[in-house]
Amino acid sequence: MQDVFTAPGRFYRGNLHTHSDRSDGVLTPEEVCRRYRAEGYDFLALTDHFIGIYDYPIVDTRPFRAPGFTTLLGAELHSGPMANGDLWHILAVGLPEEFAPGNAPHFRAVPGQETGPEIAARAAAAGAFVAVAHPHWSGLTLEDARSLTAAHAVEIYNHGCHTGADRGDGFVIADLLLSEGRRPSLIATDDAHFTEPDHFGGWVMVKAEANEPEALLAALKAGMFYSSQGPEIRGIDITKTTVEVQCSAAVTVIVQGQATAAVAVNGQSMTRASIRRDRFAASPWLRVTVIDAAGRRAWSNAYWV
Ligand SMILES: [Zn+2]
Numbered sequence: 001m002q003d004v005f006t007a008p009g010r011f012y013r014g015n016l017h018t019h020s021d022r023s024d025g026v027l028t029p030e031e032v033c034r035r036y037r038a039e040g041y042d043f044l045a046l047t048d049h050f051i052g053i054y055d056y057p058i059v060d061t062r063p064f065r066a067p068g069f070t071t072l073l074g075a076e077l078h079s080g081p082m083a084n085g086d087l088w089h090i091l092a093v094g095l096p097e098e099f100a101p102g103n104a105p106h107f108r109a110v111p112g113q114e115t116g117p118e119i120a121a122r123a124a125a126a127g128a129f130v131a132v133a134h135p136h137w138s139g140l141t142l143e144d145a146r147s148l149t150a151a152h153a154v155e156i157y158n159h160g161c162h163t164g165a166d167r168g169d170g171f172v173i174a175d176l177l178l179s180e181g182r183r184p185s186l187i188a189t190d191d192a193h194f195t196e197p198d199h200f201g202g203w204v205m206v207k208a209e210a211n212e213p214e215a216l217l218a219a220l221k222a223g224m225f226y227s228s229q230g231p232e233i234r235g236i237d238i239t240k241t242t243v244e245v246q247c248s249a250a251v252t253v254i255v256q257g258q259a260t261a262a263v264a265v266n267g268q269s270m271t272r273a274s275i276r277r278d279r280f281a282a283s284p285w286l287r288v289t290v291i292d293a294a295g296r297r298a299w300s301n302a303y304w305v
């Protein structure tokens, strides 16, 4: 895979998971787009709940595109029960407007509807970038996560689930999938409804040659991005013996790998860190976390070494 930090193009900041008053958010699609644009985002995916009580919305946000700001069409898909009996939540970004509704009348599973893995596969086949939404909040089991074979990504940080439920994390599931040899990419999102401080807290930085929907979608599918709550990651160079990280001012840089493998470097206003690979000799993958003085994090995708 091409390295995201040396690939041509530039980074575009975007939120992949957002709701409007077309489902259970409180703002109009236009106002949601206006706020993300005003906050300096380069792109936004509005992903309202794709269920019958909201008339299966795939909101056309194209009228709200502007110079320097674009949108991806999408939805949060719901169909079939997870192991705990509750309905699946699956993020689909880059859905065609004509994506066919299934049989999901409301937020409870009903007999005979598509399973989560089935609707995820249908969305991926239609061209969407598909992600397992908020694993912790959902009470997702590893078996559930394994079954979603069409997913490109796992939501490793969901800001709304963090602020509203203190269950914003998806790293336990993601690391276990990586350790089984699966290769999900790792996305941070807002899942903003604007009902609480659930916005502008987690985003992706996507490397692309243009801030255009097709280019962004291709980059997302290729894993050409990192995720952040604030810090920037500027380079990750994996040599034979070390992992060299360049970043905005950080107090901690951590490399994580399979099982118990993790090594941290701590300091003040660090913009570089070098971490020896000895501890990761048995790990087929590595990833990097950067933490700033305010406790905000940035996360790389996994590297296969
Ligand atoms: Zn959800």
Ligand SMILES: [Zn+2]
Pocket (backbone or CB within 6 Å): 017, 018, 019, 076, 191
């Ligand atoms: Zn959501």
